[in-house]
Amino acid sequence: MRLTFLGGTGTVTGSRYLVEHAGARVLVDCGLFQGLKQLRLRNWEPMPLPAREVDAVVLTHAHLDHSGYLPRLVAQGFRGPVHATACTRDLCGLLLPDSGRLLEEEAEFANRHGYSRHHPALPLYTEEQARAALDRFVPHAWDQPVEPVPGLKLRFAPAGHLLGAASLYLEWGGRTLLFSGDLGRGDDLLMPPPAAPAAADVLVVESTYGDREHPREDPLEALAQVVQRTSARGGVVVVPAFAVGRAQALLHALARLKQAGRIPDLPIYLNSPMAAEATRLYARHHAEHRLSPQDCEAAFGAVRIVATVEESERLNHLRWPSVIVSASGMATGGRVLHHLKAYAPDARNAIVFTGFQAQGTRGAALVHGAPAVKIHGEYVPVRAEVVELPGLSGHADREGLLAWMGAMPAAPSQVFVTHGEPLAADALRLAARERLGWDCRVPDYRDSVELV
Ligand SMILES: [Zn+2]
Numbered sequence: 017m018r019l020t021f022l023g024g025t026g027t028v029t030g031s032r033y034l035v036e037h038a039g040a041r042v043l044v045d046c047g048l049f050q051g052l053k054q055l056r057l058r059n060w061e062p063m064p065l066p067a068r069e070v071d072a073v074v075l076t077h078a079h080l081d082h083s084g085y086l087p088r089l090v091a092q093g094f095r096g097p098v099h100a101t102a103c104t105r106d107l108c109g110l111l112l113p114d115s116g117r118l119l120e121e122e123a124e125f126a127n128r129h130g131y132s133r134h135h136p137a138l139p140l141y142t143e144e145q146a147r148a149a150l151d152r153f154v155p156h157a158w159d160q161p162v163e164p165v166p167g168l169k170l171r172f173a174p175a176g177h178l179l180g181a182a183s184l185y186l187e188w189g190g191r192t193l194l195f196s197g198d199l200g201r202g203d204d205l206l207m208p209p210p211a212a213p214a215a216a217d218v219l220v221v222e223s224t225y226g227d228r229e230h231p232r233e234d235p236l237e238a239l240a241q242v243v244q245r246t247s248a249r250g251g252v253v254v255v256p257a258f259a260v261g262r263a264q265a266l267l268h269a270l271a272r273l274k275q276a277g278r279i280p281d282l283p284i285y286l287n288s289p290m291a292a293e294a295t296r297l298y299a300r301h302h303a304e305h306r307l308s309p310q311d312c313e314a315a316f317g318a319v320r321i322v323a324t325v326e327e328s329e330r331l332n333h334l335r336w337p338s339v340i341v342s343a344s345g346m347a348t349g350g351r352v353l354h355h356l357k358a359y360a361p362d363a364r365n366a367i368v369f370t371g372f373q374a375q376g377t378r379g380a381a382l383v384h385g386a387p388a389v390k391i392h393g394e395y396v397p398v399r400a401e402v403v404e405l406p407g408l409s410g411h412a413d414r415e416g417l418l419a420w421m422g423a424m425p426a427a428p429s430q431v432f433v434t435h436g437e438p439l440a441a442d443a444l445r446l447a448a449r450e451r452l453g454w455d456c457r458v459p460d461y462r463d464s465v466e467l468v
Contacts, residue, residue: 017188019218020464022063023047024435027055028224028374029081031435033195034065037188040165041065043073044184044195046098048084048115048140050348052376059085059140064462067092072164073152075100076197077181078107078260084115087141090149099164101172102155103180103304106297107260109150114259114290116146118349129393158182176200176210177410178261179297179304183210192216193467194428198224198435199412199420206265206298206305207410212423218467219428221421221456223436224372225413226444228406235407236269236278242366242403243270243279247337251364251400256352256379258345259291261410262371264298266341268307268315269408275314285331287322287342287351332358345371346379353378353391360389365400370408375437417444422452430467431456 017037023030023045030049035042049055067089075083075098086098086108100108119139126137156162162170167189172182177200184195194216202209213219231238246253257263267286273279286292298305299312307315319341322328328351331340342352356378359365373379378389383404388395406413412420421431431448433441433456445456459465 017191017193017467018464019193019467020064020462021432021434021459022462023049023058025459025461025463026438026441027051028372028435028437029055030058030085031082032085033220035186035193037165038167040071040168041069042164042168043070045076045082046073046086046089047081050081050346050377051374051380055376059088067094070094070096072096073098074164074170074184075104075108076175076184076195077178078104078111079178079198079258080111080115082198083108083112087112087116087146087149090152091141091145094152096152097154097164098152099154099156099162099170101158101180101182103301104182105153105155107180107294108153110290110293110297111260112146112149113143116141116143122349125392173211174208176204176207178207179301183213185214185216191467193218194220196221196420198222198410199417200410201230201412201416204265204410205268205408206261206307208306210412210420213420215425216428218430219421219424220432220434221417221444223417223433223441223444224411225406225409226417226433226436226440226447228413228440229415230409230413231407233407235405236273238405238407239269239368240273240278242368242401243273243339246364246366246401247280247282249364250337251362251366252334252337252359253339253366253368254352254355254359255339255341255368255370256345256347256356257291257341257343258371259288259343260294262345262408263288263291263341263343264295264315265408265410266370267295267319268311270339271315271318274318280337282337282339284319284339285322285341286319287328287331287340287355289323291341291343292321328354331355346373346377347382348377348379356389357391357396360396360398360400363399363401366403367400368403368405370405372409372411414444414447418447418451421448421454427452427454433458
């Protein structure tokens, strides 16, 4: 079996791993590159093999850095099945068309305002192409064996990162290749912990937070404090949040804080049509996460869901303390950009990040203290307080990753550390050697290895 790293190397985005076995080709994850321009340009590069020669795609989870290239692959001729858990399929049903719509809007905006160097700027794919990709999905239950191509068995195990998020076991000829997928944490507000890993000969493990520990203090307290401070200043809290997963965790956290009287009874707006839909999906699939139907009702019932563009625009002129949760989570696009334009210049306001901010995104610039960020072609000064709350992230930290790896019944014979920026991936490689005695490799983009 041959494994080729077509993304998720040196970055947390663009996860794509090509598995070749007995003449068949399976693509594990089909993600978008995001962040730095040199990475985003890879979305436009042809894959090393024609899309129609990929026999099947398997997705670990629905986040766009794992699924968002799929519409492009289908548009280029991929005609095989896309295997995923049922929840991943449902979430992709929201995320992919939304992604296509955003890409179209961005291209259209760039053309209208003439700030793209491409004439005309074209979207990577359209909403219609994204909808066409949804027809290829084949949903599966947890732990049920699937045979995506002859001679290869596949099984999904819960990874605790997001609704439907899975680790993948691929088995062939008595050997097992395990993809961790994005791993959640033991103490997530929303998701149960990842399932303990079973034995595997080869492991591909993520390293998003491979060089970091989440703060040990109560993440709700840190959130409560920033909301209190900002409302005492008469300001607005803007939370760029991944529409799927983190937005729901935040709404739950804010509802709990309000109920306990730890933050004022201020309005909370959810301004992302997709996040609102995803919230309904979380409420429907409550057996898959920690929140009871009552928790869902409390968390999602108290929030003001912003439906129309007019309402969204009105949110840019709030004159009382409020919280606005809006996508995208790394401030790379979406409605949150308009709120950042409106609220970043005023020191009374706060911008709160809860998820990982990939290099090259506006989110990373903001958490690193940029005095201004470029939005829609113009520089917006940043005087608002910028706060990072990694304690509310949906990813395991270094200790969590090592604990999960260390729970394997035996050391795999080959370990590849992926899905991390260079320092994070290398830090996890080193920690795994020191703590577990494992010899891991951090692959480069387009590296290809024969699995032994
Ligand atoms: Zn993810």
